[in-house]
Amino acid sequence: MNRINQKLQEDKKLLSIYFTAGYPKLDDTASIIQHLEKSGVDLIEIGLPFSDPLADGPTIQASSTQALKNGITTEKLFEQLKDIRQTVSIPLIIMGYFNPMLQYGVEAFCKKCQENGIDGLIIPDLPVDVYHEKYKAIFEKYGLINVLLITPQTSDERIDFIDAISNGFIYMVSSASVTGSQSGFGTVQTDYFKRIADMNLTNPQIVGFGISNNETFTQATKHTKGAIIGSAFIKHLTANGIDTIDKFVKNILA
Amino acid sequence: MNYKADQKGYYGVFGGAYIPEMLYPNVEELRQNYLKIMAEPSFQKEFQELLKDYVGRPSPLYFAKRLSEKYTTKIYLKREDLNHTGAHKINNTIGQILMAKRLGKSRIIAETGAGQHGVATATVCALMGLECIVYMGEIDIARQAPNVARMKMLGATVVPALSGSRTLKDATNEAIRDWINNPVDTYYIIGSVVGPHPYPDMVARFQAIISEEIKWQLKEKEGRENPDVIIACVGGGSNAAGAYYHYLNNDEVQLIAVEAAGLGIDSGESAATSVLGKEGIIHGSKTLLMQTEDGQITEPYSISAGLDYPGVGPLHAHLHATKRAEFVSVTDAEAMKAGLELCELEGIIPAIESAHALAVFEKQTFKPNEVIVLNLSGRGDKDLNTYIDYFKL
Ligand SMILES: Cc1ncc(COP(=O)(O)O)c(C=O)c1O
Numbered sequence: 001m002n003r004i005n006q007k008l009q010e011d012k013k014l015l016s017i018y019f020t021a022g023y024p025k026l027d028d029t030a031s032i033i034q035h036l037e038k039s040g041v042d043l044i045e046i047g048l049p050f051s052d053p054l055a056d057g058p059t060i061q062a063s064s065t066q067a068l069k070n071g072i073t074t075e076k077l078f079e080q081l082k083d084i085r086q087t088v089s090i091p092l093i094i095m096g097y098f099n100p101m102l103q104y105g106v107e108a109f110c111k112k113c114q115e116n117g118i119d120g121l122i123i124p125d126l127p128v129d130v131y132h133e134k135y136k137a138i139f140e141k142y143g144l145i146n147v148l149l150i151t152p153q154t155s156d157e158r159i160d161f162i163d164a165i166s167n168g169f170i171y172m173v174s175s176a177s178v179t180g181s182q183s184g185f186g187t188v189q190t191d192y193f194k195r196i197a198d199m200n201l202t203n204p205q206i207v208g209f210g211i212s213n214n215e216t217f218t219q220a221t222k223h224t225k226g227a228i229i230g231s232a233f234i235k236h237l238t239a240n241g242i243d244t245i246d247k248f249v250k251n252i253l254a
Numbered sequence: 255m256n257y258k259a260d261q262k263g264y265y266g267v268f269g270g271a272y273i274p275e276m277l278y279p280n281v282e283e284l285r286q287n288y289l290k291i292m293a294e295p296s297f298q299k300e301f302q303e304l305l306k307d308y309v310g311r312p313s314p315l316y317f318a319k320r321l322s323e324k325y326t327t328k329i330y331l332k333r334e335d336l337n338h339t340g341a342h343k344i345n346n347t348i349g350q351i352l353m354a355k356r357l358g359k360s361r362i363i364a365e366t367g368a369g370q371h372g373v374a375t376a377t378v379c380a381l382m383g384l385e386c387i388v389y390m391g392e393i394d395i396a397r398q399a400p401n402v403a404r405m406k407m408l409g410a411t412v413v414p415a416l417s418g419s420r421t422l423k424d425a426t427n428e429a430i431r432d433w434i435n436n437p438v439d440t441y442y443i444i445g446s447v448v449g450p451h452p453y454p455d456m457v458a459r460f461q462a463i464i465s466e467e468i469k470w471q472l473k474e475k476e477g478r479e480n481p482d483v484i485i486a487c488v489g490g491g492s493n494a495a496g497a498y499y500h501y502l503n504n505d506e507v508q509l510i511a512v513e514a515a516g517l518g519i520d521s522g523e524s525a526a527t528s529v530l531g532k533e534g535i536i537h538g539s540k541t542l543l544m545q546t547e548d549g550q551i552t553e554p555y556s557i558s559a560g561l562d563y564p565g566v567g568p569l570h571a572h573l574h575a576t577k578r579a580e581f582v583s584v585t586d587a588e589a590m591k592a593g594l595e596l597c598e599l600e601g602i603i604p605a606i607e608s609a610h611a612l613a614v615f616e617k618q619t620f621k622p623n624e625v626i627v628l629n630l631s632g633r634g635d636k637d638l639n640t641y642i643d644y645f646k647l
Binding site for chain 2: 050054100101103104130148149150151153155178
């Protein structure tokens with residue numbers, strides 16, 4: 001069974017952490033993954049940097065720009081991940097934009113993911129219908145779970161379709177926004193979390209965007225399976241480097 | 255051959271809507287409604303009246319006698335430079351502001367490179383009393399200062415794009431982010447035939463007025479609707495799309511698309527996408543774009559802010575792939591020389607974008623009896639600082 005599905009069966013709220021590959025330093029990728037696993041994180045999203053990350057706010061965008069300056073490439077990321085399965089068993093998901101994958105070759109990319117211990121992909125600008133028609137079979141051939149997004153504006157009908165073609169979890173964008181844009185949730189968000197929970201979907205939901213601390217993590221996971229932290233973690237890395245990752249995680253899970 | 259977008263917005267293999275789920279409801283709302291709304295008689299009436307009384311259409315088709323003599327052929331200039339706000343961009347913003355109103359949107363966002371589209375958007379927002387936010391690269395803000403001032407006078411908020419190359423591509427990213435953050439009340443007026451479906455098709459349809467007029471104007475002047483050649487510059491490709499539109503399926507009419515070569519194709523400082531680009535995805539569309547081997551979008555360069563874009567619209571990628579249009583690249587120096595020449599021969603100061611199209615006459619020869627229509631997409635007022643610096647005026 002895919003490591004993501006295994007993890008989703010555990011009877012607990014899951015914490016997923018996003019970081020940008022090649023940031024703060026080019027070769028930090030493997031040790032960030034190891035630190036995160038040791039600190040009790042459940043899932044990791046490895047950001048493959050893109051020059052024009054449309055769905056990201058300034059924090060992740062700046063880390064991507066820096067990572068590219070540091071010399072990260074698709075090939076380099078796969079090299080960094082080559083031996084990762086000798087040290088960690090945590091589910092690993094690559095999150096990236098579609099163009100770098102397209103240039104690598106979608107099938108070649110998926111194959112490399114499988115060879116290097118990747119369990120799933122999140123590609124915000126690969127639309128659901130294009131994925132469904134053209135790429136689903138390839139992803140499945142290499143054992144990759146494609147994580148699809150929904151937002152507060154997504155219609156119930158479309159959510160049902162997304163649920164039907166998903167085989168891991170659904171990435172629930174907390175509010176209409178790019179990453180890192182807000183702090184704290186209001187009733188609009190909690191109502192939305194509850195509405196989706198009441199739909200009794202096949203795939204569990206994990207909330208992303210706007211989660212930064214213990215309080216927002218607790219709020220976000222009240223009606224869902226887990227939550228994803230990205231920009232807040234990048235900010236922590238920018239300020240503190242990679243040595244105090246466990247402190248950051250302990251504060252979230254406190 | 256079919257050169258119109260299909261149901262899903264593909265021109266051959268190019269086009270589509272490669273957008274994050276966050277944008278789906280907005281883009282889908284537009285996709286489902288744009289053709290219906292454009293076909294409404296009340297929409298058409300309002301659109302046509304504004305084009306006539308507010309924009310000043312039809313724009314003249316002017317026989318450029320001295321230019322024709324110099325190049326021993328027959329050159330007509332389609333005078334989009336005479337439109338209100340000084341370029342073809344207003345044809346599209348009039349259309350889209352009416353679209354936004356019919357969709358019940360109250361807040362308008364736009365990206366701009368040269369500032370022409372920003373000014374054209376700020377103008378129609380003032381006209382309709384709608385809030386207007388324009389994203390513009392920090393570099394472009396500096397090199398197109400008069401247009402920044404115009405947008406401010408027209409009541410728009412100009413927000414600098416500080417990321418990446420700080421030009422048109424980055425302004426477009428920021429506008430898309432704004433749209434993601436404001437999915438309900440906001441309408442995004444894209445300034446060219448780029449972006450996710452239905453934008454390329456919708457913008458081409460609004461700009462199609464250019465070739466619609468060329469047909470009857472040329473009939474009056476030459477007794478025939480078809481020129482032998484149409485020449486237009488291509489940034490994203492909207493003025494070219496408008497000038498070609500009604501001739502796309504007419505193979506007798508040769509189409510020439512002029513891209514900015516910047517300091518030269520091989521200089522590393524260029525924006526000639528058809529030569530330097532490969533198939534990829536930019537701003538929600540599969541098209542030709544300039545990128546690294548790794549799929550990172552590269553930073554283009556041209557002296558002309560309006561052509562300084564690393565992609566072209568999917569229609570143009572298709573015209574290139576099918577060889578329906580011939581793509582020519584023109585350097586900064588060639589364009590500036592051609593711009594000055596038009597001033598001296600015809601008393602018309604062209605936009606530097608349009609000057610790229612004019613430079614074709616030095617690079618290709620046409621027969622004396624051939625009828626050439628060159629789309630003069632804009633006037634050069636906004637470029638005076640660049641002309642002054644370049645020619646030490
Ligand atoms: C006068 C003029 N011509 C041409 C362009 C290029 O755009 P497009 O290729 O969409 O016509 C611009 C863009 O700003 C412009 O201002």
